[in-house]
Amino acid sequence: MFLNFLCIGLGGFTGACLRAMTGIIIAKAGILASFPLATLLVNITGSFMIGFLLSIPFVTENPNLKGFLTAGLLGGLTTFSTFSFDTLSMLEHRMIVQAFANIMLNVFLSLTACFAGYLLAKLLIRI
Numbered sequence: 001m002f003l004n005f006l007c008i009g010l011g012g013f014t015g016a017c018l019r020a021m022t023g024i025i026i027a028k029a030g031i032l033a034s035f036p037l038a039t040l041l042v043n044i045t046g047s048f049m050i051g052f053l054l055s056i057p058f059v060t061e062n063p064n065l066k067g068f069l070t071a072g073l074l075g076g077l078t079t080f081s082t083f084s085f086d087t088l089s090m091l092e093h094r095m096i097v098q099a100f101a102n103i104m105l106n107v108f109l110s111l112t113a114c115f116a117g118y119l120l121a122k123l124l125i126r127i
Helices: 002-029 037-053 063-077 080-092 096-126
Strands: none
Touching: 002 037, 002 063, 037 063, 037 080, 037 096, 080 096
């Protein structure tokens, strides 16, 4: 049990650092400064990865690896709370179109990415 929590914690640390680096890189690049692009990118990437990883028996059968990768790494990387606050902030600033674009893009692209990761893993397992 302790080892599993340690794996989750190490994964969470790694995911949070990757999330912070993504935000810094996007901010320095000055891409879409008025839109939370870093949040969108990590949510899509995390959704793809969880769809992919949880379709691989080796991952799902190893609780420490599964904990490290899903609850840890992807939990630290993806940012539903940040997505929620970004959207609320846009609504508060009367950026209605951007807020609804943020909602639609995060939900639609993240679900699509999860499905794509799932399909890719299933395809690779058959090969």
